[in-house]
Amino acid sequence: MISVTEALQHINNHCTPSKVAKKPIKKVMGMVLAADVLSPINMPPFKQSAMDGYAFEYSDDTTYMVVGEVQAGSSENIKLGRGEAVRIFTGARVPNDADTVVMQEHVTRADGCIEIKILPKPKANVRPLGEQITKGAIALEKGTTLNEAGVGFLAGLGIAKVDVYQTPKVSVLITGDELQKVGKELEEGQVYDSNSLTLQLALKRLGITEVRVSKVKDDLRSTTKAIEKHLKKSDVVLISGGISVGDYDFVQQALMDNNAKEVFYKVNQKPGKPLWFGYKGNTKIFALPGNPASSLICFYVYVWPLLKAQMGYQEFHLPRLRAKAKTAIKNSYDKTIFLKGNVSNGNVSVLTGQASSMLKSLAVSNALLIVPSNIEEINKGEYITYIQL
């Protein structure tokens, strides 16, 4: 059995970005750029008015004859002589012969002429060609996580596709003959399956929406076949349950029969002790404990960083922060314990319902407290590390 620190070190060693793919700009929100993106155009692509007003070639004169009008979107380049101006609107192309725009609120207009009441500075209210970015310059750098502004910025440069790190293909395999589907009648001895949904939704939070989910009977042959199938089509396989030491826990044997390489099995932690991590070829495999809360906690601590790293994130772990314990917290297990907690105003409280089967407390928790195996008690008021959920 290895420590949590050792297990995390193993996970970190397998945290590498996955393949690069060219994706349409509409689909890359939350993804990470796998290459610098160069601007194909100058932005703005022409000398652009930043105001509704009048464009003219700057001079000390305050009277101009209005010889035309340029709407936004118009390609027209009206010639201007000395003492001439054009009516212009925000976003419109400023004529080559003009360099300054005066706001419409700062002029009076009569008889086809304007009288400027407040003379702007030379070149005021004009966005020079390429002011925001010039053609060929780096628009966004490799490693940038694309938010709505980033995607919009690239779209504004006319970029239709970009190179991003691919979102991993993940599959979920549920074991446990006692599990019944939600919506069906519960028979004596059965419980409802929640892990398939919980894991799918946790994956969705990462932007991983295409998840292959299947359920397998608790026998070695079926489990081996199901794992074989998932390994072929997935970058990451999550198996729920069947990894303990019971006579009907076939997952470890089935993984060995599939020639999967074990990196570690069993971590000195509570909950989540029987966690298995390994790989076959490029496919990473987690066998998670079947208990709902254990399964999700192992997901947050070990699966989340691996997936985020595959998606190209440089910071792939959930944030680890520190806050003061509101009450004393005991650890009588000689293991690292993860506790469902709540943090508010810098104070951490431990929620009731810590058993590995209990999801309710995670539903209302915003922090997963970590008490290391070598610490028996954290006193009230002492700092404790937690994972921000």
Add this chain to the structure above:
Amino acid sequence: MISVTEALQHINNHCTPSKVAKKPIKKVMGMVLAADVLSPINMPPFKQSAMDGYAFEYSDDTTYMVVGEVQAGSSENIKLGRGEAVRIFTGARVPNDADTVVMQEHVTRADGCIEIKILPKPKANVRPLGEQITKGAIALEKGTTLNEAGVGFLAGLGIAKVDVYQTPKVSVLITGDELQKVGKELEEGQVYDSNSLTLQLALKRLGITEVRVSKVKDDLRSTTKAIEKHLKKSDVVLISGGISVGDYDFVQQALMDNNAKEVFYKVNQKPGKPLWFGYKGNTKIFALPGNPASSLICFYVYVWPLLKAQMGYQEFHLPRLRAKAKTAIKNSYDKTIFLKGNVSNGNVSVLTGQASSMLKSLAVSNALLIVPSNIEEINKGEYITYIQL
């Protein structure tokens, strides 16, 4: 023209949850419960083993004859006499005649009998019926935001549908004859449309994925008709551009022609001055400035809270935090200014590229700094309020 504070007060007055709908559990991630959810079952639904081991009626005896086996999922209730035990597995139903489970690692087995080496405490490793929740008790309270654990918890109780606040139907109407679609050639005077995509993706972050987007020509008749159509089918209408004072800005007139009620028009802020907010019937309307960064900043400050409130969130504004200014920050405008910034280690820096047309800085920004209209300068090292993006 009203102040930012007044504008936010108006928005807050319109921040009410939208209608309640019964939704399948698979679709409610990120939504808010509109009613307490009661558990339809006891959880666990039977006395359940928490370990792989042997179940027996507690006594000081350490030798038991193994008279059967209970797999997880089995409905069997094996009768146990004195001195008898059953082989049992994690999650399986503990026979009525047993109250304690000993871990398999703590026994030796031979000749159909077990010898307990480490006697557990009475009732150890048995989860009592209803330990996690009893039938009829509140599983999750009204107002709970459903995360993956919450949804999983409800699924584990066999709950297939819940009452949640509906996600608002939002439509986006883009104005601006100068706008060209991404993927097409840019003609002289044109720029690429980015607002339709930026707003759609910002809505997606809120879980609003079904968004009706359309583009309208810059004339009053078309704009009025397009607004009329969107008003009929939406809870919230976002209009991009056409709200300034230019001769081709028809949005305000078109809104009046639709009998929309104006709550406010123009806010003493930079960027985003020509923001319009109003409603018709139950449909709320925002006319956002057309400049990409102004549009998105108005979305974060004013649209985001209204949508979150409609979704039933109690805290509907983006978090407002405080940090120290890395450099002096000037405000020479007599307006509230929003600046794209970065916060790290409690220090705030202002990014370059603050113009209202510039999205790039928002792409790499994690904070929107707020300098109120009555403050001319924030000194280096002074605290500044920011909106966490």
